[in-house]
Every structure is written in structure tokens, then in C-alpha cells.
Amino acid sequence: xxxxxxxxxxxxxxxxxxxxxRGLLWGSLAIVLLVLPNLVDPYVDLQITLIIVFAVxxxxxxxxxxxxxxxxxxxxxxxxxxxxAGAYCVDRDWSAPVxxxxxxxxxxxxxxxxxxxxxxxxxxxxxxxxxxxxxxAVPLAVRLRSITGGSEGRSVPTITxxxxxxLADDQWHYYLVLVIGTVVFVxxxxxxxxxxxxxxxxxxxxxxxxxxxxxxxxxYKIFAFTVAAACGGIAGWLYLIPMGFVTPDALxxxxxxxxxxxxxxxxxxxxxxxxxxxAFYVLVPNxxxxxxxxxxxxxxxxxxxxxxxxxxxxxxxxxRSVLRQFVPASWNGGATSRHTNGPTDxxxxxxxxxxxxxxxxxxPTEGDAP
Amino acid sequence: MQALQQVTDGIVAGSIYGALALSLVLVYRTTGLVxxxxxxxxxxxxxxxxxFLDLGMPTAVAILLTLAASLVIGALTERVLIRRFERRDxxxxxxxxxxxxxxxxxxxxxxxxxxxxxxxxxxxxxxFAAGSVRFTANDLGTVLVLIAVVVVLQALFQFxxxxxxxxxxxxxxxxxxxxxxxxxxxxxxGWALAAxxxxxxxxxxxPKVSLQPDMLDTVLVYALAAAxxxxxxxxxxxxxxxxxxxxxxxxxxxxxxxxxxxxxxIVPLTIMVLVLLVRPQGLFGRKEVERx
Numbered sequence: 134x135x136x137x138x139x140x141x142x143x144x145x146x147x148x149x150x151x152x153x154x155r156g157l158l159w160g161s162l163a164i165v166l167l168v169l170p171n172l173v174d175p176y177v178d179l180q181i182t183l184i185i186v187f188a189v190x191x192x193x194x195x196x197x198x199x200x201x202x203x204x205x206x207x208x209x210x211x212x213x214x215x216x217x218a219g220a221y222c223v224d225r226d227w228s229a230p231v232x233x234x235x236x237x238x239x240x241x242x243x244x245x246x247x248x249x250x251x252x253x254x255x256x257x258x259x260x261x262x263x264x265x266x267x268x269x270a271v272p273l274a275v276r277l278r279s280i281t282g283g284s285e286g287r288s289v290p291t292i293t294x295x296x297x298x299x300l301a302d303d304q305w306h307y308y309l310v311l312v313i314g315t316v317v318f319v320x321x322x323x324x325x326x327x328x329x330x331x332x333x334x335x336x337x338x339x340x341x342x343x344x345x346x347x348x349x350x351x352x353y354k355i356f357a358f359t360v361a362a363a364c365g366g367i368a369g370w371l372y373l374i375p376m377g378f379v380t381p382d383a384l385x386x387x388x389x390x391x392x393x394x395x396x397x398x399x400x401x402x403x404x405x406x407x408x409x410x411x412a413f414y415v416l417v418p419n420x421x422x423x424x425x426x427x428x429x430x431x432x433x434x435x436x437x438x439x440x441x442x443x444x445x446x447x448x449x450x451x452x453r454s455v456l457r458q459f460v461p462a463s464w465n466g467g468a469t470s471r472h473t474n475g476p477t478d479x480x481x482x483x484x485x486x487x488x489x490x491x492x493x494x495x496x497p498t499e500g501d502a503p
Numbered sequence: 504m505q506a507l508q509q510v511t512d513g514i515v516a517g518s519i520y521g522a523l524a525l526s527l528v529l530v531y532r533t534t535g536l537v538x539x540x541x542x543x544x545x546x547x548x549x550x551x552x553x554x555f556l557d558l559g560m561p562t563a564v565a566i567l568l569t570l571a572a573s574l575v576i577g578a579l580t581e582r583v584l585i586r587r588f589e590r591r592d593x594x595x596x597x598x599x600x601x602x603x604x605x606x607x608x609x610x611x612x613x614x615x616x617x618x619x620x621x622x623x624x625x626x627x628x629x630x631f632a633a634g635s636v637r638f639t640a641n642d643l644g645t646v647l648v649l650i651a652v653v654v655v656l657q658a659l660f661q662f663x664x665x666x667x668x669x670x671x672x673x674x675x676x677x678x679x680x681x682x683x684x685x686x687x688x689x690x691x692x693g694w695a696l697a698a699x700x701x702x703x704x705x706x707x708x709x710p711k712v713s714l715q716p717d718m719l720d721t722v723l724v725y726a727l728a729a730a731x732x733x734x735x736x737x738x739x740x741x742x743x744x745x746x747x748x749x750x751x752x753x754x755x756x757x758x759x760x761x762x763x764x765x766x767x768x769i770v771p772l773t774i775m776v777l778v779l780l781v782r783p784q785g786l787f788g789r790k791e792v793e794r795x
Contacts, residue, residue, distance in 0.1 A: 204597050250780050258779060260597060261537065261727050265772040268724050272765050387717075390601055397598050427612040427716070434606025441599055442587060 166311060170304040178303040179375055180415055185314040186371045188411035191396045192321055192404065193364025198393065199401035200325065201357040202337030204260035206389040207247065210267040211240040211362040213274065213384030215369025220287035220379050221280055236370035237363050244362020248355040267386035274381040286380030289373055306375045317367060318404055324360075333357055394437045400447025409448045507636050509753040515642040517749020518649040522704030523719070523726035524733065524741040525652060526697040531735045532673045533693025534581075534589060536596050540603035541701050542719030542726070544580065547607055548573040548702035549709050549718075550615050553622055562625055566706065570699055577698025578691045585694065586687070590676070611716040622709035645707045649742065652700060656738050669693055673736075724768070725749075728775040734788020744786060748774060 170178050190212050197205045215236035222232035243266075251262040274281045281287060294305030324330065335343040336350050343350050373379065382388075391414055399410025413436070418429040444451045523542060530538045538544075551572050555565035580603065588596040624641035631638055660666040671679045672689045680686050704726075705719060712718045729748050733740030748771040756767030778785065 198594070202594055204594060204601075250776055254779055254783055258731060258783070261731055262776060262779065264724060264727065265776065268721075269769055269772060272768065276766060386720075390605060393598065393601060394605060397602075425612065425616075427617050428609060430605050431609025431613050434602050434604070434609055437602035438584065438599065438606060441595060441602065445595075 170300075170307050175301065175303040178307045180419075182303075182307045182310045182375045183372075183415045184408065184411045185310050186368050186375070186411075187392070187395070187414055188408045189314050189317050189371060190365050190368035191392055191399070191410050191414075192318060192407040193361040193368070194392055194396055195401060195403075195407055196321065196325070196333075196357050196364070197361040198396060199403075200330065200333040200337065201354055203354065203358075204393070205263045205358065205361065206260060206386055206393065207244075207263035207266040208361065208365045208392045209386055209388035210270045210384055211244060211365025212369040212372070212388065212392075213267075213270060213379065213381070214240045214243060215366030216372050216379035216383055217274065217281055217287065217369070218366065219370040219373045220282075220289050223289040223373075224287065233367075233370055236366040240366025240369070241359050241363040244365075245355060245359045248358035248362075251358070252351045252354040264386060264389075267384050267389055270384040271381050274384055281381070284381060286378055286382075288378035291377050292374055303375070309374055310371050313367070313371060317364065321360075321364070322404060329353075329356075391433065394433055398433075398436050398440050398447060400449030400451075403447070403449040403453075405452070406447045406449030413448075505757070506754070507634075509757050510750050511636050511638055511642075513750030513753035514746055515638065515645055515749070516753065517729075517746040518645045518742075519704055519708045519722060520725040520729045520749060521742040521745030522645075522649050522652065522707065523701060523722055524729035524745050525649075525656065525738055526699075526701040526704070527726055527730040528733075528735060528738050528741045529656070529693055529697035529700060531730070533669055533690050533697075534585065534596075535673070536585070536593065536600065537727070537730075537735070538697070539597065539600045539723070540580075540607060541600075541697065542705075542723035543604045543607035544573075544576060544698050545701035545705035546611060546716065546719050547576065548698070549622065549705040549714060550611055552702075552706055552709075553615075553620060553714055556623075566625060569706065570702055573698045573702035574695040577695040577701075580698070581691045581694035582687075586690070589690070608716050615716075617716055620714035622714045624710040625706060641707070641710050648703060648707060652703060653738055653742050656696075656700075660738070665689075665692070721768070725771055728771040731775050732771075732778045732785055734785025736789065737785070737787035740785060740787025 169181065190208055193211075194205060194208045197203050218236040218239045219232040222235050223229075227235075247263065247266055251259050254262065275284045291302060292306065292309075294300040294302050298305060300308070325333075332343070332348050332353050335346070335348055336353050340350055369379070369383065372383070395410035395414040396407065397410075398413050399408070400406025417432055417436075421429040421432050440447055446453070523545065526541050526545070527538060530536055530541065548569055552565055552569040555568050556562065560568070584599060584603065585596065588599050624639070624644070626640040626644035629640040631640070631643065658666075660670055668679070668684050669689050669692065671682075672684060672686055673693075676686055704722075708722060709718070725748065726745070729745035730741050732748065733742070733744035751774060752767045752770045755762050755770045756764050762769060
């Protein structure tokens, strides 16, 4: 992995012009996303809705893997738990917000329960403990028929658009998922651009130094894993909105693997990367599996290996470096707001060393939330 | 005497986990990595064996060819892919192995298709009974082959120059390089050897589960558990742990009604978590001490 060279990344101020450029970019993206459902057919709506759903799950994993530096293969379990919690609440005739809270709370609790023993291990062992969760969850979901509906899973009635909106159901689903997904991304962005993001970066890059500086390493890892679990749960709940069903397949660790690979293909430590990875995950099987189911795995594996060899920062990283070639003037490299002290400040949570620290100290809402 | 039967079945199952756990340990000892693709590489080997047998080759020739091909697959994987990521961020190296796992699965679907293929035991189809305990020739062969593999590996590491060199590289790559050991070739040898042992595991289990692209996914989880419980750097530990897990799983699945056959995977995973909590270096592993 390419960690930024401390020499080239002092704290830099994001110039007004570049801030305006960024605002313009995200503003136009927001407008495109808002008007899109009126221009395309329901199938495209569904695809974009699913991309947002999986982007939330991938962003969650990014907190554990990208920020805290631990491989986790448990994300599918949280995705499934969130979906099951939501479906169970619908079955009980509880309102949708109750289902949402249940999805978040249950997946976060399970995440914390796994994280507490797992963080005692450093390095590879953490990933091996997390693999236990999806592997256990699938037979458990088949067994607990009264809650999960057994191997057939659970389905929920289609959410219909309220009449005052004048929207078709698929457009309503799209907007619901878009709004909740955006809120999640903004919240994560704000969280990572402050103390938590810096602490997690420290934990990843130099655990011993982090400990000696008084950062409670294990507590931060548990926290990261719990937030990731909650994001997985939210994604699972969101998945119910367009799809309307959940089966034990949602828990399988093959989904965890796909989420991990999608994250790496899109780019670690980048909101844009998570969205691109989700797009890759959702769209590629449409193209490749039409001739033979399962072939997408070949392209997935090949893509991740090629990306790791040639684009270590993923597609998002490649886009960023291309952009930087064309708009170097928008970065005002001279104005240092504070001097760095050691690797802490130079390697901030954001993938883009020059912008990260300034964004974090001045305008936390601006940045790369969709 | 159902219990005795369960113990026997557990040892047979444990021997399969143990064989794959051994290849995980081999890779860990040489490169310090956990290779999530170990099972998938073995599956590719088994499909090759199926192809050789399908072409009408005698069993012995087909198996020897398969083992040779596995050595090449292992060595090439290390040389072409892993080498780029060694001694750098272990997170990325592990993700690379996950990528290889996915790629291998897709490749098998691409070449051979996803349909089940039957795979006959290389030991023939005889059944034996000792008292009330029944087992097949494949069961007996599995246990004996595993024991042979452990003995050979242990001897290799203890009594040969190559084994000593591999241990040195695993222990301290920099000093080994300075004293003239060919690090790259030794790492390749480690991966080749691991792929060979993995292929043996695959050929042994194939008659039980039939050939399919994800046939070793579950076995990989057991093998990981066994390797962790045994201590990631101990071949003997991995095998003993695999037997313990196999027997515990079979007994619990039979006698604890809540667990049953569908949830028996809970047993090895619980044992793994408990061992990690009490003794993170595993039952037979050495404790890692890091100098600050």
C-alpha cells in the first residue's frame, strides 16, 4: 500500500477556488442523482439503488479495513442481520423506523460481541476470527425458522410510494435509499475527519507508537468494527426496500469477499472509491453472468489483482491522480496551517494527503460524501 | 459403540482439515502470510486430476502429474503475484490471496463449468470393519497419507539443509539474505510445497464431496481453525489440532441435540475463539515477542 510520503504532505490549505470546484462537482452530482429517476427506466433505477445500498456496506468495511487496517470477512453477516431484523419487524407489524433501529442495534451489538475477543489478536488472526461469523450465521439462519423463515427466508410487502409524491414505486425506493445512504456517508465523513479518523490512522500505521501516545488501541478497533457492523446492518435494511426479501444467501461469506474486493477495486479510504466499488459489484455480473452464472468471479478476481499491482489506491486513487495532473493550480501548496509533528499528522484519515487535514479542521461537511 | 464410530469419523474428517492446515502452516512459516486461496488452489489441482483421469490415464500417473502441476502452480503464484507484496503491508498481501481465491473459483467455472463432477477414490471403493467401526479404504488412506506427510515435512525441516534454510528465512529474512541464502527461491519452494500438500488434501476429500468450484470453502474454514488452534507455525500442532477439532465436532454433532449435524461447525469455531482468548499463540505455537 502506498502511504503518503511525509515529506510531500504537510498540512495544506484548500484554496477557495478548489473548494468552489469541489462544491460545484458534488452539487452537480447531487442534481444528477436527484433528477435521474425521471429520465431512466425502472431497471436502471433499481441498479443505482442497489449500488447505493452496497456502497453503504462497503463504506462500513472501509472503516475497519481501510482506516483501522484489519481484514474483516464478517461484513455479509451484518448485512444479513440488518435485513433479517428489518424483515422480522415488518412481519410483526412494527413501523419502519423501529425496523431500522433494530437493524442498526442488533448488527452493532453482534459486531461488538465479536470485536471484543478478536481485537486481542494482532494481524492476520483478526481476519480469521471474523470469518467465523458468516460461516456460523448461515446454518443458524436456516435453523431459527421462527425468526428468519428458515431456508426460504423472509419477504416483505413492496413499499408503495405515497400518492402525494406522484412517484412510481421504484423511484420512491431510489429516493429513500439515496437520502439514507447520503446521511450515512456524511456522518462517516465527519467522524473520520476528526479525532477518530486520526486515531484510527495512527492505530493502523504504527500501533506501538499509538499505544505509547495513550491512544486506547483496542477500544478504537472495537469502535471501528462496531461502526462497520452498524453500516452493514443499515445496508441490509436498505436492501429490503428495493428487493423485498432476504434469504440465508445474504449472510454467506462469499458476499463478504465480494465486498472486500469491491472496496479494494474502488479504493481504500475513499468515499468515492466505495461508490465505485459498489458499482463494480452490482454492474459487472449483469454483463458477465449473462452467458454463464458465476463467471463474474473470474473478472472480480482478475480486477482486484490488476488493481493491486497497477493502481494501489484503487480506481478512485487513479482518478484523483489524473485530476491532480490537470488542476495543479487549484492546490495552494504554500499555506501551512500548522506544522506537522511526526507521522501522525501527515498521514491523516483521508486518502488525499494535501486536502485531508484542512478539510478536517475547517469544513467537515465539505468533501467526498456523495 | 456409536461413540467409537464418531471418533473414527472425526479423525478421518480431521485428517482432511489437517492436510489443508499443513499447507497453511507451510505458507505461514515461509512468508508469514495466511493464504486464503490455499483451498481454491487445491481445487484447481483436483480438477486437473479429474481431467487427467478423464483422458484415460492410469490413476498413479494422473496423481503424479497433478502433484507436479501443483508444485508449479504454487511456485508461480508466489513468484508472479505474492512476491510483489511480500515484506510490505500484510493487509494487502492477504487481500491478494482473497483475490486469488475468487479468481480461481471463476477460472474453474470458466474452464470446467459449475456442475458437480463425481470423483472416485484413488484407493478404490473397499469397505472395512474393525469390530463395530466401519470405514472405507479412502478413510484409511487419508489418515495414513496425512501421517506420512507430517513425518516427511518434519524430517525436511529438522534434518535437511533446505529445511534449515527455509526455517532461517522464515525466522529472519534479512540475516538469511546476508548469509547468502537464496530467499526468493526458498519462498517459492515453500509455496510450491504448500500447494502440493493442498492438492493431496483435495484429492483425498474429493470422493466425499464431489468436484465443484467451492468444494473446499468450508474445509478451508476448518483448516484455518486447526492451524490457529495448533499455532500457525507448527506442522505437528496443526495436525493434532485438526484431529481434536474433527473428533469434537463429530461427538458434539451427535450427542448435543441443539447442535446436531447442521450446526456442528459451531464447535471448531468456538474452540478456535477460546484458544485465541486463552493462548493467542496456539497450543503448539511460539509466542511472538516484538521488540520496540
